[in-house]
Amino acid sequence: MADTVAAPADAEDREREPAGFAFEDRPRPLEGIRAYGLIMAMWVRSTMAYRASFAMTLFGNLAVTAFDFVTILLMFTHVDALGGYSLPEIALLYGLSATAFGVCDLLLGSMDRVGSRVRDGTFDTLLVRPVPVLAQVAADRFALRRLGRITQGLLVLGYALVTLDIAWTPLKMLLLPMTVISGAAIFGAVFIAGAAFQFVAQDASEVQNSFTYGGTTLLQYPPTVFAKDLVRGVTFVVPLAFASWLPALYVLGRQYPVDLPQWVAFLPPLVAAGCCGLAGLAWRAGLRSYRSTGS
Amino acid sequence: MRLYAVVAAGGFRRYATYRTATAAGVFTNTVFGFIMAYTYTALWDVRPQLGGYDTSQALTYVWLGQALLMTSALMGGGFESELVERIRTGDVAVDLYRPADLQLWWLAADLGRAAFHLLGRGVVPMFLGALAFDLAFPGSLWTWPAFLLSVFLGVVVSFAIRYLVAMSAFWLLDGAGAMQMAMLAGLFFSGMLLPLNLFPGLLGEVARALPWSSLLQVPADVFLGKHTGWGLARAYVFQAGWAVVLLGAGRLLQTAATRRVVVQGG
Numbered sequence: 001m002a003d004t005v006a007a008p009a010d011a012e013d014r015e016r017e018p019a020g021f022a023f024e025d026r027p028r029p030l031e032g033i034r035a036y037g038l039i040m041a042m043w044v045r046s047t048m049a050y051r052a053s054f055a056m057t058l059f060g061n062l063a064v065t066a067f068d069f070v071t072i073l074l075m076f077t078h079v080d081a082l083g084g085y086s087l088p089e090i091a092l093l094y095g096l097s098a099t100a101f102g103v104c105d106l107l108l109g110s111m112d113r114v115g116s117r118v119r120d121g122t123f124d125t126l127l128v129r130p131v132p133v134l135a136q137v138a139a140d141r142f143a144l145r146r147l148g149r150i151t152q153g154l155l156v157l158g159y160a161l162v163t164l165d166i167a168w169t170p171l172k173m174l175l176l177p178m179t180v181i182s183g184a185a186i187f188g189a190v191f192i193a194g195a196a197f198q199f200v201a202q203d204a205s206e207v208q209n210s211f212t213y214g215g216t217t218l219l220q221y222p223p224t225v226f227a228k229d230l231v232r233g234v235t236f237v238v239p240l241a242f243a244s245w246l247p248a249l250y251v252l253g254r255q256y257p258v259d260l261p262q263w264v265a266f267l268p269p270l271v272a273a274g275c276c277g278l279a280g281l282a283w284r285a286g287l288r289s290y291r292s293t294g295s
Numbered sequence: 296m297r298l299y300a301v302v303a304a305g306g307f308r309r310y311a312t313y314r315t316a317t318a319a320g321v322f323t324n325t326v327f328g329f330i331m332a333y334t335y336t337a338l339w340d341v342r343p344q345l346g347g348y349d350t351s352q353a354l355t356y357v358w359l360g361q362a363l364l365m366t367s368a369l370m371g372g373g374f375e376s377e378l379v380e381r382i383r384t385g386d387v388a389v390d391l392y393r394p395a396d397l398q399l400w401w402l403a404a405d406l407g408r409a410a411f412h413l414l415g416r417g418v419v420p421m422f423l424g425a426l427a428f429d430l431a432f433p434g435s436l437w438t439w440p441a442f443l444l445s446v447f448l449g450v451v452v453s454f455a456i457r458y459l460v461a462m463s464a465f466w467l468l469d470g471a472g473a474m475q476m477a478m479l480a481g482l483f484f485s486g487m488l489l490p491l492n493l494f495p496g497l498l499g500e501v502a503r504a505l506p507w508s509s510l511l512q513v514p515a516d517v518f519l520g521k522h523t524g525w526g527l528a529r530a531y532v533f534q535a536g537w538a539v540v541l542l543g544a545g546r547l548l549q550t551a552a553t554r555r556v557v558v559q560g561g
């Protein structure tokens with residue numbers, strides 16, 4: 001499978017190479033986004049060559065993430081509330097976190113391959129191309145099937161919004177899309193920082209998974225379920241709480257278990273910007289420390 | 296027999312090489328163990344004795360799940376993607392000429408892999424879990440060997456399922472779909488998401504009767520002392536029965552596939 005996909009990819013790159021030099025007059029971020037778009041389009045085309053396979057993996061992606069929510073549904077066949085939260089309330093937390101994570105997973109989900117690329121020496125190839133390395137790594141093996149996760153998150157979010165009895169204000173309505181976008185950016189920062197860590201520890205991609213997949217699993221349950229120290233950790237150290245809990249609890253009119261003022265519910269964009277800045281610095285430091293295996 | 300022992304040792308050593316990856320995996324298992332342990336605590340706070348487990352037994356179940364996730368390959372992984380690749384490229388024809396049985400060869404390698412993962416990715420998370428939570432360890436020393444036998448049978452059942460999945464590549468050529476279905480079934484029906492005792496009504500009965508319950512639910516119940524005396528014997532018969540049926544099916548498919556390979560001339 002890998003071979004058949006890689007061959008047209010290389011051919012594609014050779015064709016695009018001359019166009020690559022035209023990037024030089026553009027500002028770097030734009031150049032990166034353009035390169036990301038080109039690589040992404042290439043992977044989408046190669047995926048669509050096997051439509052049946054794509055449909056199956058899309059379904060599989062949706063089903064495997066849906067199991068998280070099925071578990072919660074099974075739990076609710078035995079109880080009416082978990083950690084003091086009803087099913088629709090938990091569905092709101094779940095929907096926000098799963099959608100945000102899904103968006104990030106679609107855009108950056110292959111970042112955990114940095115370690116294996118460093119190990120097998122193919123990372124060097126990325127360095128010699130006249131395209132920002134981060135864009136290449138992020139778009140590497142772009143997998144459209146990950147739309148399954150976003151779909152599943154949106155379905156649960158829809159269920160929550162239909163069943164919940166909330167006194168909607170314009171502010172609360174604005175808060176939801178802002179949370180999803182900021183949440184995706186916060187998760188993205190974790191993905192990038194994790195990838196930067198892999199320059200140091202080459203086959204430790206699972207550590208990254210425990211923060212990304214583990215983080216989204218954690219956010220799918222109400223904060224009252226977890227020990228206070230753990231809640232403090234994901235609020236102040238790795239600020240995942242801003243990706244769903246804090247704004248969602250404001251919408252639900254609930255108290256956060258750790259003492260914080262109400263207005264922190266509106267901080268996610270700032271927190272996301274800060275996280276992305278730090279992740280960018282970590283990525284640069286990681287890239288600078290890179291030593292080729294020489295193979 | 297000696298050959299397969301060497302293959303098993305090779306399987307063990309092969310996974311033992313990746314020390315950083317193992318440490319990273321232990322970290323992940325521990326993180327997920329913590330998250331699940333807290334959600335189970337919240338559930339059992341509301342419904343003590345749910346599914347016949349008290350809270351510390353439920354927490355033990357969580358950590359057993361983390362310990363057996365890689366050991367019994369609940370979500371797949373291990374040899375099958377490699378075998379599928381060999382089938383796709385035709386390399387399997389070379390394997391079939393070797394003076395060793397294809398199924399036994401891979402079984403031996405997979406047992407070696409499982410033994411490493413039990414030690415490498417099972418013991419440490421369990422220990423860390425025991426430090427943070429009040430776990431229910433067996434009261435009797437005999438429970439430990441009884442548990443290990445059940446884990447062994449579970450690994451064989453898991454292998455037999457994954458071997459069937461790999462054999463399907465002879466007909467499908469691309470094993471990705473079959474592997475993904477097997478992964479979904481393993482995750483859901485092994486009891487990894489939630490103990491199968493908590494599945495409602497008919498779904499629960501079906502889930503407990505399917506082979507995947509041998510992978511986690513049965514060994515966990517042996518560990519927690521739910522199966523003793525004749526009940527323990529029944530549990531073993533259930534696991535061994537599925538192992539025999541599925542290994543037999545794998546053998547049939549292998550024979551059919553081999554004939555096909557010969558007809559096509561490799």
